[in-house]
Amino acid sequence: MIYLIYLIIFGFFLTALIGLFASWVDRKVTARVQYRVGPPVLQPLIDLVKLLGKETMVPKGASKFSFLAAPLLGLGSVILVSTILWFNCLNPQRTFIGDIIVVVYLLVLPSLSIIIGGFASANPLASIGSSREMKLVLSYELPFLLAILVPVIQGGFTLRLGEILTYQVQNGVILGSWSGFLAFLVILMCVQAKLALVPFDIPEAETEIVGGPLIEYSGTPLAVYKLMKNMLLFVLPFFIMILFMGGFRLSGAHWINGILKYLGLVALITVIRNTNPRVRIDQAMRFFWGPMTILAMMAVFLALKGL
Amino acid sequence: MSLFQEYFRFDNLSIFVGIFVWFFSILVTVYSMGYMRSEKRTPQYYLYIGLTLIASLGAVFANNLILFMVFWGFLGLLLYLLIGFGKNENTPATAKKAFILIGGTDVLMLLGISLVWKLTGLFEMDLISIPLTSKLAVIAYLCLAAGAFAKAGAMPFHTWVPDAAEDSPAPVTAYLPASLDKLLGIYFLARISLEMFRLDSGMNTFLMFIGSLTIVAAVMMALIQHDFKRLLGYHAVSQVGYMVLGIGTGNPIGIAGGLFHMLNHAIYKSCLFFSAGSVEKQAKTTNLDSLGGLAKYMPVTFVTFLIAAFAISGIPPFNGFVSKWMVYQGILETAKTGGKLWVVWLISAMFGSALTLASFMKLLQAVFLGQPAQGRKLAAKKENREVGILMWLPGVILAFLCLIFGIFALAVPLKHFIFPVILEPIRFFGFWSAGLATILLIISIVIGLLIYFLGRVAKLRQTDPFIGGEDLKNNPQMRISGTEFYNTVQEIGILKIIYRLAAKKIFDIYEVSSKITFGFNRALSYLHNGVLSTYLAWCLLGMGILFYLLLR
Incomplete structure (x- = not known):
């Protein structure tokens, strides 16, 4: 029962709220960079409500079931990941072995839901977008896994998020070590790609394939996808915070520290997105399988040496 | 007796x-x-x-x-x-x-x-x-x-x-x-x-090497296949890697994971081949270029295929996830006894999983979703297009088992089949309770459904797909079959060379050994070319040697 409360309060409502707020921060900063005024705080929420009121259209020849079920799969998995992460942060002792693996696998599901939704649209542009999304997943997954190994090694070969958090409470944040710093750089790039933000917004690429997998989505399913993306904007930085920056604690003044860390990460992601052009998918693959993987391997090597 | x-x-x-x-x-x-x-x-x-x-x-x-x-x-x-x-x-x-x-x-x-x-x-x-x-x-x-x-x-x-x-x-x-x-x-x-x-640690390392190599190399080959059943065949190779890897770890949890993966693999791979057979039966081909859009006509086959594909890619809460997780845990156990190679084994096993998912997404597009291929023949009546009960029932049973063995992994298969085999006790406290996670996942999806209900999704309208103003009906060549998805992968760095060598069957032990055998044959066949004068020359030569040996 306690899990249910966690799921509804932390996993869904709080995450959705923070995610919507973060997407406002993102839009506002982008607007200021481009000398625009930017939207008011409630704009992301208003957008969602507006989409809920719009008509839902399904393309002819599409598999209706897969088309409508895909957004639910993505949203559900994000809620579940968020619940696991919150539970870990607030009760580091009461977690299960291997929750890192569960989180890593569940974090693939949002991409998977976008891919399946795109394929189900029976639209060539959506198919192209989905195939790019899949290739992007393949490219960042390798350095992403390697980078996650660094906290795993430093925490004493544990596959438990709670133990990594406890380790950081006792020994200082993992970001402070050389290996941790390198791995952090790598994972930041991977998160940028996981969020499909510029320079890795190749799957959506509005200017060439008109939104890719999302091209046929409208009304409520689109709202669910938007909500999922906004929630990911919270969940992924939160995951980095747990792995590298000591997580989020409610005791004492730590919570202000936690909020600052989170806002810093979001600002960093936004700055990267606003100062780079979009790359091609093969360039992204070369980037992730080349320099990023080598950097991540160096980080793992340093971590094994104890640095 | x-x-x-x-x-x-x-x-x-x-x-x-x-x-x-x-x-x-x-x-x-x-x-x-x-x-x-x-x-x-x-x-x-x-x-x-x-x-x-x-x-x-x-x-x-x-x-x-x-x-x-x-x-x-x-x-x-x-x-x-x-x-x-x-x-x-x-x-x-x-x-x-x-x-x-x-x-x-x-x-x-x-x-x-x-x-x-x-x-x-x-x-x-x-x-x-x-x-x-x-x-x-x-x-x-x-x-x-x-x-x-x-x-x-x-x-x-x-x-x-x-x-x-x-x-x-x-x-x-x-x-x-x-x-x-x-x-x-x-x-x-x-x-x-x-x-x-x-076994000693050297032989264990050898087994883990074979396992990791099998996982990655076979799944890389699967990415570029053009035939439904052949692609599945490469996965049948790739998944063996996890079993060998699990047994190679040499610790109880890894071995249990390897054996459990053996069972899981048999379940979902049979299910996948059954669905491939059903598709072949109805569409008369397994060539990925000439399939597509079958999900609407073969819903049962589609759903069983989807569940088995999720299971083989290790998506929680299906059974493949549990056994892969146990193998990973086993690999991590070997790290505690020293040695640095475990990073390689762990990464190749986990990355192999992502590659598996990628190739199944390709199948999903090429066979079940996406647009149908031109001139594909299906039965005239819509209700005749799904295969008969004898053919879909085994797949449904297996897909159901994928789910049961994943959610109740600890209570059903591991308890009754796997753990009795391993004589040493397995420390298994704090294992992720798949049942709880499934309930939570269902509730999360219900939240999504509530949003759908708020938005009144039931009132749907069908529209033509939007292709930037083009008309899809008049441009049938605008179809993405899915077979060319991973051509980008084939063009990157060293992979290009490896794929080219693989296309020449350099890594096929059968082809290589048959080439060696026939190479010997060719050398020997110079002696038997059927020209009488050559035979005569050999006879004279032999006689000369004989005379020399006898009369010297």
Whole structure:
């Protein structure tokens, strides 16, 4: 029962709220960079409500079931990941072995839901977008896994998020070590790609394939996808915070520290997105399988040496 | 009775494998009744299926190595005969290839058995326990392992599996390479690795190397295939890697993971081959370029395929996730005893999983979703397009098992089948409770459904797809079949060279050895070119040498 409360309060409502707020921060900063005024705080929420009121259209020849079920799969998995992460942060002792693996696998599901939704649209542009999304997943997954190994090694070969958090409470944040710093750089790039933000917004690429997998989505399913993306904007930085920056604690003044860390990460992601052009998918693959993987391997090597 | 007990043995491992040999035989028979209905030579077909069942049970329960070898040899022959039921152009060559590869490794196994006899003087499996200290013991182990690898389809003896998958009927592939051969091969590997030989860390590392190599290399090949069944065949190779890796870790949780993966693999891979067979039956082809958009017409096949695809990619809460998780945990256990190579094993296993997912997304687009191919023939009536109950029921049962074995992993399969096999106790506290996670996932999806309800999704409107203003009906060439998705991967750096070499079959042990054999033949064939004067010259030469030797 306690899990249910966690799921509804932390996993869904709080995450959705923070995610919507973060997407406002993102839009506002982008607007200021481009000398625009930017939207008011409630704009992301208003957008969602507006989409809920719009008509839902399904393309002819599409598999209706897969088309409508895909957004639910993505949203559900994000809620579940968020619940696991919150539970870990607030009760580091009461977690299960291997929750890192569960989180890593569940974090693939949002991409998977976008891919399946795109394929189900029976639209060539959506198919192209989905195939790019899949290739992007393949490219960042390798350095992403390697980078996650660094906290795993430093925490004493544990596959438990709670133990990594406890380790950081006792020994200082993992970001402070050389290996941790390198791995952090790598994972930041991977998160940028996981969020499909510029320079890795190749799957959506509005200017060439008109939104890719999302091209046929409208009304409520689109709202669910938007909500999922906004929630990911919270969940992924939160995951980095747990792995590298000591997580989020409610005791004492730590919570202000936690909020600052989170806002810093979001600002960093936004700055990267606003100062780079979009790359091609093969360039992204070369980037992730080349320099990023080598950097991540160096980080793992340093971590094994104890640095 | 005593004679029976002398030659056969019923312990937890063999009973567990035996139960599933029966299970898959029944399912395949049911499926075959639908699939092979209009084929010729069906009595022979069912005879061979039955004989395969008997031979497999014999091999599983045999305790005497010679007796085991006899049953094992029969299985190779039956595989040859069953592949022969395929109707492709290449079927005879494929059957021959499988027979030669398996027969060749059977010879190695005989050599291994004779070495075991030389070392111990025993043929009883349960009495043998050889430490890997002498060179002879290492050679004996490797010879026996080669047989297990060839049967299960691990590298480097894997090449018959994709060919057989493409050229034999789908139920045969689901029966032998996908389920029974995996069960038997890994069963024998477990027998020799856990009981008959006492492995040292060097041999464990070797096994883990073979496992990791098999996972990554085979799944990379799967990415670029153009045939539904052949692609699945490469996955049948790739997944063996996880089992070998699990057994190679040498610690209880890794071994349990490897054995559990063997069971899970047999379940979802049979399900996948069943759905491939159903697609083939209805669409008359397995070429990915000429399929597409079948989800609307074959909903049951689509859903079973989707569940099995999620399971093989290790998506929680399906069964593949649990066994892969156990293998990862096993690999991490080896890290605690020192050694740096575990990073390589762990990354290749986890990344292999992502690659598996990628190739199944390609299948999903090319076969079930996406746009239908031009000029595809389907039955005229819409309700005739799904296959009959005999063909979809086995798939549904297996998909259901994927779910049950994932959610209730600890309560059902692990407790009853896997843990009794591992004699050492397994520390398993704090295992992720898949049941709870599933409930939470369902609730999360319900939240999404509530949002759908708020937005009144039920009122749908159908529209034409939007292609930037183009008209899809007048431009049928605007279709993404999905086969070209991973061409980008083929063009990157060193992969380009590897793929090119693979296309030349440099990594195919069968092709390479046949080239060597025929190379010798060619050298010798210069002696027999049929020209009389050459023969005369050889005769004179020989006579000259003879005279010299006799008269000097």
